[in-house]
Amino acid sequence: MSTVHVEKSATSVFETRDFYLACFLRTSGYQLLDLRKNGHRKLFVFHDEPTRHSDVMAFYNDRATVAPLAFSSTIKDMKGLLHNG
Numbered sequence: 001m002s003t004v005h006v007e008k009s010a011t012s013v014f015e016t017r018d019f020y021l022a023c024f025l026r027t028s029g030y031q032l033l034d035l036r037k038n039g040h041r042k043l044f045v046f047h048d049e050p051t052r053h054s055d056v057m058a059f060y061n062d063r064a065t066v067a068p069l070a071f072s073s074t075i076k077d078m079k080g081l082l083h084n085g
Contacts, residue, residue: 023071
């Protein structure tokens with residue numbers, strides 16, 4: 001699992017290199033703050049939420065639910081960000 005929790009000034013952010021986790025978080029309503037380079041890979045930076053730990057664990061334990069069409073649409077959007085950003 002490639003995730004990092006970072007405190008930046010008054011804003012708490014959550015960073016991950018996991019593409020599908022990033023898509024899940026965005027579909028779940030997390031605000032994407034930045035997409036930045038991390039070597040040859042990209043790092044998705046989100047505004048952290050109090051429920052993030054349980055949301056991430058639900059995702060990895062196959063207990064999370066999101067609307068399938070919304071998730072599919074988010075995957076397409078995020079791939080566009082990766083290739084055009």
